[in-house]
Every structure is written in structure tokens, then in C-alpha cells.
């Protein structure tokens with residue numbers, strides 16, 4: 001399904017940072033629809049969000065891992081959110097902080113009705129790490145669609161990047177999981193991801209249903 005470009009442009013241009021959530025009780029009301037960006041620390045989740053929404057500095061990025069420390073909600077309205085999740089695998093935090101994040105993330109992923117799709121960002125050079133696989137297993141159990149972005153595709157030759165994509169696609173030959181190449185640096189795959197994100201967030205607005 002294709003939502004018209006001018007609608008998508010309008011929606012994404014109006015997204016605003018809404019809140020950073022550090023504990024379960026701070027979560028905004030579970031209504032409407034949202035897409036969350038998950039992935040290992042430093043894979044480029046925040047950079048991907050900025051590229052897809054064509055907003056230079058909507059989400060804060062950093063060269064050093066561990067930049068995003070809360071669930072950051074970017075909202076178009078009370079009913080439409082993008083969520084930038086803290087990266088998993090970030091070592092330089094205390095054990096109690098790690099447990100706190102894990103608890104919050106587990107709760108969010110398990111109970112959030114508004115969550116329409118998980119955009120799982122991986123570094124194309126090191127895809128399918130332990131946490132990625134856990135996330136995919138979990139999503140399958142909950143019937144939650146996942147769109148995998150193999151980011152930093154600029155770090156590989158075109159043929160190596162395509163080979164990596166095909167390998168993952170073969171492994172992921174199941175419903176509810178799709179996969180694409182992406183480079184936040186070189187703008188690879190932006191349109192495809194943008195359209196997919198718009199479908200999950202806003203399909204209702206055009207009276208079409210997205211799978212869940």
C-alpha cells in the first residue's frame with residue numbers, strides 16, 4: 001500500500017520530541033499507533049530516524065555509544081509516535097541502570113498495544129547478534145511485525161551488501177519480517193523505509209489496515 005508522498009512529508013515535518021521515558025509509570029497513554037527503533041548501541045538508530053523523517057536533528061546522535069538513554073517519544077499527535085529506544089549491549093552503565101532499562105524495555109515490548117511494528121536496526125557488518133535474535137524471537141511470539149534495516153551499507157561494497165541482504169532474507173523467510181539495505185550516511189534505502197514507516201503509522205488515515 002502506498003500513502004501519497006505529500007501526506008507523508010506533512011506528517012514527518014510536524015513530528016516533535018515529546019518526552020523521554022525512564023520508567024514504566026512515565027509512559028504516555030497506550031493509544032493510537034507507534035513504531036519503535038531498536039538495535040545494538042551505536043548501530044545508527046537515531047541517525048536512521050533523522051534520515052527517514054528528513055529531519056536533521058530530531059533524534060540526537062553521537063559517535064560514542066550510549067547516547068540514547070531513555071525511550072524517546074517523537075510525536076505527531078497524541079496518537080502517532082516514533083520511539084527511539086536505548087541501544088542494547090551498551091557496557092558503560094551501572095548494573096542497576098542496565099536492569100532498569102531491561103525491565104522498562106521488556107514491559108514496553110510486551111504490553112504496548114500501540115506498537116505497530118519494530119524497526120530493528122543492525123550494522124550490516126555484524127548482523128544478527130545475540131540481542132537481535134532475541135528480539136526477533138520475541139516479536140514472533142507476540143505476532144509483532146519487524147522491519148530490519150541493515151544500516152551502514154556504505155561500509156561494504158555494493159555486491160557484499162546485496163549478498164548480506166540476501167542471506168538475511170533467506171534466514172528470515174517468515175511472515176511479518178522484512179529486510180532492506182540502508183545507509184544513513186549515503187541515503188541508501190531512505191524512500192523504502194520512509195514509505196514503510198508511513199504505512200505502519202498512518203495507514204488508518206487512508207482506511208487501509210496494516211498487518212498486526
Ligand SMILES: Nc1nc2c(ncn2[C@@H]2O[C@H](COP(=O)(O)OP(=O)(O)OP(=O)(O)O)[C@@H](O)[C@H]2O)c(=O)[nH]1
Pocket residue numbers: 039040041042043044045046047048060061062063064065066067068069086087088151152153154155182183184185186
Ligand atoms: N558510515 C556510517 N556511519 C553511520 C551510519 N549511521 C550512523 N552512523 C554513525 O554511527 C554513529 C552512531 O550513530 P547513532 O545514530 O547515534 O547510533 P544509535 O544507534 O542511536 O546509538 P545509541 O543511541 O548510543 O544506541 C555515529 O557516529 C553516526 O554518524 C551509516 O549509515 N554509515
Ligand SMILES: [Mg+2]
Pocket residue numbers: 045046047060061067068084
Ligand atoms: Mg541513539
